Each structure stands twice: as C-alpha cells, then as structure tokens.
Amino acid sequence: MLNPQQHAAVEYCDGPLLVLAGAGSGKTRVITEKISHLISRRHLAPEKIAAITFTNKAAKEMRERVSKLISDDASKALTVCTFHALGLKFLQIEHDRAQLRRGFSVLDADDSGNMIKELSPKGIKPDVLNGIRNLVGRAKNAGLTPDEAMAAARSPRELEAAQIYDMYQTRLAAFNAVDFDDLIRLPLRILEADDEARAIWQERLRYLLVDEYQDTNDAQYRLLRTLTGTKGRFTCVGDDDQSIYAWRGANPENIDQLGKDFPQLRVIKLEQNYRCAKRILRAANHLIANNPHVHEKKLWSDHAEGPPIRVLECKDNEHEAERVASIAASLHEKYKDKVRWSDFTILYRGNFQARALEKALRLARVPYHLSGALSFLDRAEVKDILCYLRLLTNPTDDAAFLRVVNVPKREIGATTLEKLGTMAQTRNASLLEASRSDAVLKTIAPRSASALASFSRLIDELRSSSIHQSAADLVETVLDRTGYAAQIASTIADPTLRERKLGNLRELADWFRAMGKDGGRTGDLTAQLALLSHADRDDPGNALRMMTLHSAKGLEFRFVFIVGCEDGTLPHEGAIDEGRLDEERRLMYVGITRAKELLTLSFSARSRKYGEVLSNDPSRFLQELPQDDLHWDGKDPDADAEVTRETAATHMARIKAMLAGGV
C-alpha cells in the first residue's frame, strides 16, 4: 500500500517532478510503481522509458523489483541502467556522430589514469599528478572542450592541466577510445548541437526516472535536461542528506537548479521512514541536524523504539575486528532461526579496513562476502584477455596493444616498443598497423622485428576467426592461440593460484555468455564490461556483507556495524584538513540509516598505519549523536555481555583523559 505522498508521486506524470525522499522512505518503490503505472495506465511503450541509477548494483536491484510488477516482455524492453551505460548505448548507436568507429574501446579509470600520467612531465609528484587528473575530470564533467578549458584556465596549473587534457583527447581519438567521462560528455555534446539527433532521442526516450538525483554532476544534469526537452517528462528522486559524491563532481545544487530550469516543477516530499527503529532514526536526524539545510524535512518512523545504539570502544583494529565478529556470531547463534547472515553488514570508510575484519571473521567462522574490493574484473589475467578482445575489435587501440604485445613473453621489450611508437607516430598509424609494415620493421633489430611481425599476424588471424565466434568462445580461442593458457600452466608453480587464475578466466567467458544471450557484438560486450569493473558479482548468498559506506547507499540490513569511527578515518583526515566535514557527516548518516533494527558503532584507540602505531580520538560524530540513545561498551571484553549504563558524557570524558595520558 502506498502512502498519500508516494501515491501522488506515482500518479503525477504530466510534468517534471522532483521527489525529495528521505532515507528509507520507499523511493525505489515509487520508481518501480511509477514505471508500472506509466506502462499499464498511461499506455507508454516500455522501450520509451528509462530508469537511471548511479551504480550497477542499484540498476540490477531496480530491474529485479520492477520485473515483478510488469510483464517479461515489457521488462526486457525497458531501459534500466546507469548514466554511463546509457551514454555507452547512445554512442554505440551514434558512433558516427561522435566521430568514433564501430568497436571503439572504453578505457577504465586505471587505463585513463595511466594515460594522463604518461602525458604529464615525468618524475611528477603523485599529488600533483592527482591534481591534474582531477582538473581534467572536472573540465570534462563541466562539459568543456580542451579549448574551452584552456580559455577558462585561471592559473598556470589549470593551464597545464588543460593542455594535458588536450593531448589526452587527441590520443583517445587516435586510439578510437573513450573514457568514463566521455560516455556522458560526448552524448551531451551531440544532443545539444545536433537538432536531428536530439529529436530522435527525445522521441526514443519519452520518460526518464532518475534515482539518487543528488549525485548528478553538471554534465549528467544537462544530459537529463536535453533528453527530456522543455516538456520535462521526468521524475527525479533524491535526498540532499545523502549526497556523498561531491568529491567526484556531483553537484547537489542540481536539486535547486531543477526548479529554476523548470518553473512548472512539482515537488513531493517523502518523510515517512519504513526502515529504521525509532532510536536509529532519531540518532540519524540528530546527527544530520548539524549540517545546513535548504530543504527542511522531518523524517519519522512508526516502528518500535528499538534497543540502544552500542558504541564499542576497542584497543586496536584487531581487537575491534574480533569484537565485531564475535558479537555478530553470538547474535546469529542467539536468534538462529530468525536471522540470516545476509541480515548483517559491516561498513567502513576505506576498503583497506576490511583486512583486519576478514581475518577475524574467518577465525570466528562467519561466512562473509566482500563487495567492492578487487573484483575478478580487476585481476591482471582478466584484464589481459579483455585487452586482447579490445585489440581484436578495435585495431587502433594502442593502450590494449601495449598491454598484451608482450604477454605472454614474446621478447618484445621497451626499446623495441619505443622505436615502434615513434615510427607509428610519424606515419600517423596505430601500433598494430605499424607492426604490419615492412618499412617499419626494417628499422628495428631483426629479432624483435620478427617477433613483432608474428604478433601482428597472430592478431590478424584471431580477428578473422573472431567474426564467426561468440565472445565467450573467443575467450577460449585467445587463451589457446596466444599461448596465454600455456604460460599460466608453465610459469605458475602453485596449483591453487593457477586454478584461481584459470577459474577467473572461465568466469570471464561465463560473463560473456550471460551478457550475450540476446546477441551483441564482442566489441560492444567488451565495452559494457568495462563499466562493470567494480563490485557487481552476482548473488553473494547467505553471507555477512562487508562494504564501504559509499557502496552501502541504497541498501538496508537488520544489523549494521560501522567500524573505524575515529577522527581521521570517519571523518577522513583529508576532509578535516580541508573543512569538508558536511559530506563526511552525510556519509555517517547514510551508514546509520542502513540499519533496520540494531546499530553498532566502534572505534579503536590505536591503529597501525604502514606498520607504525598511531593513537586515535573517537569520531567527533559520536558526540553529535543523542547521547541518551547510546550504550557505551568499554574495552573489557567481558563487558560485551551485559553492561550497566553509564552516562555517556562521563564516559566520553574518561576516554579522552585515557587517550591523552596513555600511549
């Protein structure tokens, strides 16, 4: 049953709509119900509807939920994907207008980061390099061309970044490749400039629903605006309190921009929380009240009060991990029939924090699933094979060429490649083309030249056989014909490791099989896979989930642990230094509001960084919580059982004194 506000949000389809939806207020429900409503009551064809999310995980979940409301055929025709995936789809159809050739490559963040590094002065300091990457990304997200970025540069550093941006785009064009930002920027440029394309796409997508709207950046917002035209056939759902991506260019002010660009905008607030126990919600509201607010909203819940929020005070990370693991295990034991492992989650600020937890969970025999950390798509062997596929479908992809030319070892080293690179550049040819040319090969040492020649022959042979093969079969062929499989067999002594690598490659083939069910070119599938590079393994099963606070957004769990509640970790020290505490606070808010029943916060007095021991203060956010709802558990492990409540204020003072004195 929908509440009146949700109902109104679903029914209102005549103009632009903004839904300000607090945490746990049923916003995904509104979107899925609305899709169903548009199809069955408004008779809109499902292929003309697109629901846009920010993560693949959210897209997957939304598709699952909506498929229960509509027919299979309708579900298939519907577009449910991320902004980036929509951009990719656009470019694959409109590659001519984007001046890309079919089979263009999508570089992941690693590839593009490395390319910018190569274009920067060598010996550059890592933080300066990161600054450049940031500035380049910002220019792209603002929808600026390299020329515009150079004109807009206000400092020597910005000018340098703009020049690197220019070289970077030139190189991408030469490689027939795009990066993540281009997946938004290029479609936007085409739609804004090309009336015909705009008309086609506005007709093609008649209604847009955007989830997590507060995370849109400027380019994404313009894309939305351009796609929906002046009529504004869209529903945006967002929550300014859950804006946690400003660091990568998200602009939460897009929420206000909507009202300026669409004066007819209707705004509906969802304020009833269906997820959290009263106490948990009170803590969240209390915390977030410390942030400035443009849109006041008062979230309420009619759930039970719930138990106090536990705060675990620990000696060090290991101790913290052990306690969290043992509390989880005893809860699971205590409520055996009523609780599943998948009801638990442990959240943290940075992926590195998972390490200590993993160890403790293994020891406690708790089944867990790590989401987000080095997925199999990030593994070297999988990336190698993907680069082979990229090179096969896009012979000008020099980045892929460089990655695989000497894998497995073919005696093609740095000197040879440098020479090849210069030759290719003067002839305006790709590296693969250059290594096919006799004139080029003549200038290279005979041994290396013949190695290069046989490599290019190998690629050409593989390409001709690739035409008749599915992507999954092609993976097998590549493994076999390139000698990659043989290399794994001969060079890796450890049988477990060898099996893991081969298993990863088999899984890659499986992915292609699953993705290619409805057809699709190998090149297109490879590009799609680049977008999945993180965290989207299928069903983790009945296991405790561990993830960063960022990737927890949109999810809910009965039992939530947030570890590392220390100043310097959460809030992160960089954020403290730069005075960006609001976003850190929202991150904590997101974490707290994931919990339905039980919330446990923990911090440790000491932690090891690079082997060095540091002492921490408890997170300042702990003091911003309603102290009456907290239950402090001291360092003594026995205290984990049942502890007398101490007033939080005295306890906090004692901890501070102890930290100041000790260590």
Add this chain to the structure above:
DNA sequence: CAGAGGAAAATTTTT
C-alpha cells in the same frame, strides 16, 4: 630481454 632483489611508497570514497 627477463627475473631477482632491494628501495620506496601506500590508504578515501566510484562510473
């Protein structure tokens, strides 16, 4: 050109 061994850096969050 490849592998070994030692020095230096690494930890914020993601499409």
Add this chain to the structure above:
DNA sequence: TTTTCCTCTG
C-alpha cells in the same frame, strides 16, 4: 606491514 617500482645482473 604489504605492495609496487626500479635497477642491476646474467
């Protein structure tokens, strides 16, 4: 402490 990168040797 662990991982990555660089240099040196065969």
